[in-house]
Amino acid sequence: MRRVLSPVPVAILCVVLALVALLAYGLSQNEPDRSVEDALARGELEQAPALELPKLSGGGEGSLADYRGEVVVLNFWASWCEPCREESPLLQRWHKRMAGRGGTVLGVDVLDVTSDAQDFIDEYGLTYPMLKDKAGDALEGFGVVAYPETFVIDRDGRIRAVRRGPVDEAFMRTEVAPLLEET
């Protein structure tokens, strides 16, 4: 005799399965995008995503394309980010080193109060150009999930290195200095 399953346990089972599927989907969506690292590991050089944002100091927009032909150290930071304090003096020092050799640091202040960011810039005497990403719109394209994160972009606009976390002298010497020699 065929036994018919009662609908209540079946309904509960369906709800549980749906919740598990939803949880799995949510977890998969929260996985950070590491396509840049994957491409670098394969030896492929990908073009940096387009980036156009308001200048932090006001006065119009700035973009990554403005620096085509230069080596760009693109640094995502925020004033409330403690590790960003650690690396800021180093970035300023390297900005000065690169300035006469076709390179620049380009800061992107993310999800931050502008006056706090300005105080941070004054405190560390940062002179490199700064853009403001108030809603974090640029983060997805670069797979940024934490701060600071830094992308080294060559003169052709291709990503050559990534650092998830604060940069140090060794990273800058290894990843940035050689690019300054390239023409």
Place this chain on the structure above:
Amino acid sequence: MRRTAATGIALLALLAPAPAAFAQDCPQTTLGDIEDEVMCPVCGTPLGLATEAPQAQRERDYIQSLIDDCRSKDEIKQALVAQFGEEVLALPGDEGDDDLGDVLVYVIPALGILLAAGGIAFAVVRWRGAGPRGGGPAPAGAADSSRVDTDMERYDL
């Protein structure tokens, strides 16, 4: 000397109501009131639920500074939007554009709850209705009755 003291007291009396009047002009906005209606953009949660994140703490400080400047709730929300974009607003419809999505965000969950409740009620009714048919156990036969009687006599029940 007495005249100076009297003048001083008179001046104090004149100045005393000023802070009270000032406080009355200030909107009664509190940090807790706003925390529940705005997001911590980095944490991805309402600010009221983001306890330890440094960005949340900075956002609270910023809101508190605006409250101290006597800004109203709406003005504070506008200032937050200027800093963090529309995504900082936690409540649908706060953007002021009154689009269909703001209505649907309330209607769809309500419909979902109603449908689920209806579905469960329907399933329960059907399940209870699908019990054993025939209105209970079949009556015992004569042989069974006789056996029960014998057993009861044996155990002296």
